[in-house]
Structure formats: C-alpha cells, structure tokens
Amino acid sequence: MSDAQDRGLSLVDRRKLLMGMAALPALSLLSTPVFGAGPPTSVVNTTGLAVTDTEVTVGILHSVTGTMAISETGSVQAEKLAIDQINAMGGVLGRKIKFVQEDGGSDWPTFAEKAKKLLVNDKCASVMGCWTSASRKAVLPVFEQYNGMLYYPTFYEGLEQSKNVIYTGQEATQQIIAGLDWVAKEKGAKTFYLLGSDYIWPRTSNKIARKHIENNMKTKVVGEEYFPLGHTQFNSVINKIKLTKPDVIYAIIVGGSNVAFYKQLKAAGIDLSKQTLLTISVTEDEIDGIGGENIAGAYACMKYFQSLNNENNKAFVTAFKKMWGEKTVIGDVTQAAYLGPWLWKATVEKANSFDVDKVAAASPGVEFKGAPEGYVRIHENHHLWSKTRVGRAKLDGQYELIFETANLVEPDPFPKGYQ
C-alpha cells in the first residue's frame, strides 16, 4: 500500500518533471505549446462532450465531393487554418483542438446523417460546417435535438435564428441594403433589373432588394427574372436587358451559370465599365472560374475582400497562402468560415465551459478583434455585426475596395417591412 502510494507520488513528480522538460524546448522554440494546464475537465464539461484534460474534439462538416465541393473547399481550408493557429497559441482552455472531418457529399440527407454522427458518436463540442441553406436546414433539427453547436459561414437569406447556430456570414439585409443605397447615391441609379438563380436565396434576396428599391429609395424595378440552376444560355435575357436599358443590373446567379452569364454578357458587347452591374454572389473564388477579363468592372457587395488593407487581413492572407499554396484565392465565405473556430474559442473562454448551453448563452457580445474583415461581434440573435463593403472586380480577379459602411451593420434576420 505504502509502496503504491510512493509510486503514485513519484509518478506525479515524474510527470511534473516531464512537463517541465517539455516546456523547455517549447520556450526555446516558441512554437510547441503545452496542453493540459487548463481548468479541470469535470468543471468545463458537464454534458459528456469529447473533452479531455488535453484535447477537445470539434467537427468539420462540408462537401468535399459533389457539386458543392467547388464552393466548400475554401471553408474547410479556412477552418483548418484557424484550428492550427489556435492550437499554436495554446488551444482552448488549455486543450488542443482535434477535428473530425466528415463529407456531406453535396447531398442534404447525408449532411443530416453526418451531423448526427458528429454529435452522437464523436461528441463534438462544436461543428464548423454547411454551406448551402438546404444543407443547413437539413442539419438544423439534428443540432436542436442533440443540442450541438454549429458555426455556419455562408451569407444567406435570413429568416432563421437558432440557439444552436452561430451565423458568421451576413444575413440578406446586411448584404443588400447598404449596397443599393451606395449605388443609388454614387451612380444616381433609378432603374434596376433583378436576376437570380431559381432557389430560395436569390428569390428572398431579390424580394428584399425590390422592397428597398421601391419603398425606401422610390426608384423602379424594370425586370425580375430567375433561371434554373445550371442554366447556361443567357442571350435572350441579355437582349431584354439591352431593350430595357436599366441603370443597374442586380445579379444573384450562382454556380456554373455564373460563368456562362458573365462570358455571354461580355460577348454580347455589354461593357461593364459603362453598364453598372452589382452582384452579391460572385466572390474571388467564383472569379477564378469566370475569368477576370469577363467580369472586370462589375461591383460586388460583400463584407470581405481578399484585398482589404489591414494588418489582420495581411497576416491572414499570408498564413492562408503558406498553408494552401500561393495560387489560392480567398472569398467572402472563406473568411467567414475562418471566424468560426475563433469565435467559438472566445465564447468557450468567456463561458469557462465547453457545455453547449453555456456557450450559446455566452455568445451574444463575444467579439473577435483579429478578424480579417476588421472587427466582429456576435449579436443577441446569433448573427454577426459586420460592415458592408462594395468592391470593384479587376482584371487579375481581385476586388478593389470602393466603399464601406462607417459603422458595423446590425444583423436583422427577420426584417420588418421586407417580407
């Protein structure tokens, strides 16, 4: 008995010694943090999540196969970068973040199934994931039933709010209203032609845009049209645009259609240096496929551009390219995905707990000063306060910042008077 006690004591001593030794090279290299110095697991994890003294598990749930892989790859890369950087700084509450990645396969039922797996089998403390609204709608009941925490990166149509989701992208009004006001003031725009792919996000966004154009700006919508996803022939609508001569083409076309639309617009002789075109669906990622020469001159309304000139962003872009290659581009959603792990870390540390209920309750007011887009803060409605920016596409596929709102724009997922 005493022998065992002795051994126990000496074990503790040895561990201390080992920790001390481990700390020595860490100090000298300043790169290998020691994990396990945080508050005891029994205090910070009362609901049986995958948290040990040294590790905490989170999930990454995006499509890396199928149609949506085009868009979601950037988000996965950003989330992994953020997790890497957080670990290099000592992790969350002294614990190293370990991630389990699942593939949603661009298929919504698969997303729900994998979400359940991440919450029930892997007991992930939080999940960074989803891209399309359809995938988010598919996993939402799962997250609510099993009480998980989802950090969702994409700008989307709004009309949703959940205790179990933090929306790190813009809801529709944050992306639309300031941009329209800008184009009216700066370009004296009086007439608008609204275009979109035929599904919920473009339709809801155009609905908000139309209300704002007609009721608040007292200007006119001269056309509104939707095309099936994957539509590749735009010559007829381009002729209609030529006939109606709108001051602004307002385009929310997505996916492969985007490429066809801008190529055909250019081929039809519509010169984007003269014809104002404002889009909320083309980030630097999409320009890669469209080709800078086809879209140069168009304006995009986003909250982030890779070219933003601030210290946070310079460090972010450098780190991103170092990790994923010099040629990668960073779009709006990629940046929003990067915020997820950081906001989660800040919230966990504020709550001093990994428990989902406590994290959800602590979320409002959490801020992230190191955001590449500048500064963000979580609102009571679980969306982010963030700026709206307008950029102009250049030949090299980057946006040049033209305008940004002076203050952070309040998220308003259920906008009154716009529904």
Added chain:
Amino acid sequence: MFGDYSVGDLGAIFAMQGFAGLILFSVYVLMALGLAIIFGQMGVINMAHGEFMILGAYVTWLTSSFVQSYVPSIFSGYFFIAMALAFVASGALGMLVEWALIRHLYKRPLDTLLATWGLSLILQQAYRSVFGAREVGVELPQWMLGSQQITDTIEVPINGIFVMVLTTLITVAVAYIMYRSRWGKQVRAVVQNRVMAGAVGINTEKVDRYTFGLGCGIAGIAGSAFTMIGSTGPTAGQLYIVDTFLVVVFGGAASLLGTIASAFTISQAQSTMEFFMSGSMAKVLTLLAIVAILMVRPQGLFALKVRK
C-alpha cells in the same frame, strides 16, 4: 412592354433575338451530335456524354495554359489546336471505354445506362482529384471575345458566330461520313443487321469501337467550344446532359435530320419564350410541350420506318 420603343429599336432587338435563337440552335446541335451517333447508331445510352465534353474542355484549358507559358506567339490560334486535341483525347477515352465496358453490354442496352452513369460519377471525381474542385478559367485570344457590330444597334456575339460555323462544319462532316463514305455504310449495315453485316465480312467490333470513339470525340469538340460560353469544372457536364438527351429523344433516336429538326424546334421555342417570360417559366413550358408531343409521337419527330 413595347410601347416606349421606336420601330428601329424593336427591329434591332428582334434581329438580335433571332441570332440568339440560332446560336442556341447551334449549341444544341453540337452537344447532341455525338450522343445521336452513339444512341442512334448503337442503341447505347451514354450517360457519361457530358463528362466526355468536359474532358474536351479540360484539354482546351491545358492547351491554353501550355501555349501561354511556352509558345505565346501562337496564342491567337491555339483554339484550333485545342479542339483537335480535345477530339483525339475524348475519342481515345471513348474507344477505351467501349473496349473495357460497353462491348460487354450490347445485349443488355438498359444496363449501359447504369454503367455509363457510374462512369460519369467516376470521371467527375477523377476530374476533381486531378484538376481540383474549383472551376478553371480558360483564357481566350482577344479576337474571340466581344461582339461584332453589324449595324449601329445590332451586335452579335463573336463566340456565337464561331459556334454556328463550327456546328455547320461538323454536321456536314458527320453527314458525309455517315451517308457517303464506305465506313458510314458499314456502320449503318451493322445497325440494321449485326449478324448479316458480320457475315458479309464487316468487322463489327471494330465498327462499334470507332463509332463510339467518333461520338465521344465530337463531344470533346463540343466541350472545347463551350469553354467560350460556359464553365469548366468537374461537374459542368451535368449542365448539358438533360438538354442533350431531350434533343436526341425528341428528334427520333436514329436520325441525324431528326436531331437537327428537334434542336431547331426546342431552341426556337426556348429562346422566344425566354424573351417574353422568365427563364424558369420558359423552361417549364418547353418541357411540357415536349412531353405532350412525345405522348402523341413516342418515336420522336423523325423515326426510321422499320418493318415489324
């Protein structure tokens, strides 16, 4: 809708709209030709047709990158080299697929649907692994961009004219091969009676392989041409496959003339309706009309008269 416009304006718009319809017609013919040969002549339902097109698009992209970095002097004409290479690449892959997969399934035509669908998934993921999930942008020489001013108010996209000329050339070539050459005669003989054709000394296996290769090669050229108007990505082939089948089935499977007539009908209906209503509604009405016509005429517009 037209109250505020002068006659000249309207004339110009209708002229351009006419061109838009003709361009769409050429696009449909170009995408459907390869499939019409394979489906019409061999009875094989090639669900991977779109992926053969995208192989052509990727070859074009590779060629453009290569030419830009190593021989920029010929950049303005590289597109023709790219189309030839696209034909060879897609054709070669087609012949390989015929040898490895399709020839085992001639007696089970419906199974070719499943097999080629699987093949299309495999090819998509292969493109994704090799070229990355993101779309690639194919750079075009300056002369192929923009539009041609015909009068003050009428301008026509240059890429549209290019597709129209290309489609005409390829259609004439295919018609010649199928109906005037010795090889075309063999193909038609095999279609009509495989056993008899074999008995008179035609190497039916070889004919099958080259027919399939020709169909896939034309798909490759189509894919190459469509880099001018559409996107190049692992799943972009899926954007074309439905329309392609529509054109071939509506036209009557075994008839080149049927394919052309059907492409013309569908494209004119689509582009005219698109002008007067939204793109989605135009598509719905076009599809409804096709369903109605196929109910009355299940064999399509033009069908071979076969003695039963």
